[in-house]
Amino acid sequence: MDKHFDPAVNARLQTLVGGRDWQGLTAYLGGLSHALFRTAGYMLGERIMPALPEAEAWEMASVLIEFNDRAFLVTLMKAVAEGLRSDRLHLRTSGCRTLLAQLRPNPINVQKALAILLPVTDRLEDVQWLMNKLEMEDAESRIALLIRIPTLPCSFVLFHTLKYVEHQRSLLIRATVFLMKRGDGLSFNLASLIRTYYDLEEVKGTFSLHLEPYKLARIENSYEAFCEAMRR
Numbered sequence: 001m002d003k004h005f006d007p008a009v010n011a012r013l014q015t016l017v018g019g020r021d022w023q024g025l026t027a028y029l030g031g032l033s034h035a036l037f038r039t040a041g042y043m044l045g046e047r048i049m050p051a052l053p054e055a056e057a058w059e060m061a062s063v064l065i066e067f068n069d070r071a072f073l074v075t076l077m078k079a080v081a082e083g084l085r086s087d088r089l090h091l092r093t094s095g096c097r098t099l100l101a102q103l104r105p106n107p108i109n110v111q112k113a114l115a116i117l118l119p120v121t122d123r124l125e126d127v128q129w130l131m132n133k134l135e136m137e138d139a140e141s142r143i144a145l146l147i148r149i150p151t152l153p154c155s156f157v158l159f160h161t162l163k164y165v166e167h168q169r170s171l172l173i174r175a176t177v178f179l180m181k182r183g184d185g186l187s188f189n190l191a192s193l194i195r196t197y198y199d200l201e202e203v204k205g206t207f208s209l210h211l212e213p214y215k216l217a218r219i220e221n222s223y224e225a226f227c228e229a230m231r232r
Contacts, residue, residue, distance in 0.1 A: 004042040013040060017048055020056065022063040029067070037071070045075035054088065058095025065102055073109055077116040085120045091129060100133045107141075110134045114145055124153040124223050131157070139164035140171070147175055150182065155190050156226050159197075166198060176203050189230045193219065 009032075016025040029040055044064065049057050061080065064072040080099075083089030090096070103109045114134060121127050136142055139161050146158035165171050172194065179191035180203075192209040194200065197216055209232055211219070218225040 004039055004046075006036065006039050006043075009036055009040050010043055010047070013043060013048055017044075017052070017056075017060060020059070022060075025060075026063065026067045041071060041075050044072075045079040049076070049079045050082065050088070054083075054090065054093065055095055057083065057089060058093065058099055062095070062099045062102055065099065069102075069106070069109055073103075073112055074116070077113050081116050081120045084117070091121075091126055097133070100130075104133075104135055110136055111141070111145060115148070118145075118149050118154055119151060122151065122153065124156060127153040127157055143171075143175060147178055150184055150186050152186070152227050152230060153223075155186060155230060156223055159190065159193065159220075159226070162194065162198075169198075169200075172198050173200055173202055176200055180205055186230050189232060193229065 012028060016028060032040060049060060061076045064076060080089055103113050117130060118127060142161045146154045176191045176194045179187040189209045195203045196211055219229050
């Protein structure tokens with residue numbers, strides 16, 4: 001038996017969520033012991049939310065994050081990520097917009113949410129939409145986040161974000177070295193691109209990706225050309 005499952009708690013949660021009794025749900029959660037509260041959080045994220053219709057799933061997530069974002073943010077963002085991956089949840093819906101608006105005022109919540117959602121977001125326009133909706137405009141914060149997510153759309157956004165800090169040569173070098181140490185093919189090719197684009201001769205290594213100037217221009221302006229180069 002799942003050690004995180006409690007039949008009595010599950011039955012009560014199912015009744016409250018099924019009836020969309022959000023006030024009753026938060027009152028019930030507020031009265032639980034610490035141990036049962038953790039159990040309830042697990043069941044809401046792992047069992048109940050994935051079974052809900054999309055509009056109700058977004059609504060429940062918004063209610064719970066407003067109630068206690070410290071307790072529910074990571075659990076519910078993981079449930080959202082799984083929903084996006086399985087095509088049960090979708091960006092740009094009214095429920096998604098409501099949830100993102102709740103997260104936006106808190107930079108820590110924004111960072112945590114994006115760190116979970118971006119790895120499962122495989123379209124460039126969706127990555128850009130998420131970051132814009134959550135108003136992550138600070139270049140260094142973007143870089144610190146994106147450099148840890150080895151996907152093509154995040155790598156493309158990272159490459160363009162580096163232009164905002166091109167006067168900080170030491171930061172460009174640190175970013176390039178970090179990518180080289182990460183070791184996967186995409187990261188190493190991206191490191192090679194950044195090294196060539198910004199002429200970072202201080203960065204030493206054996207690079208298999210060699211790009212002529214005219215190709216750099218294509219990669220800069222075309223996501224398709226960027227992906228083609230990164231897949232070599």
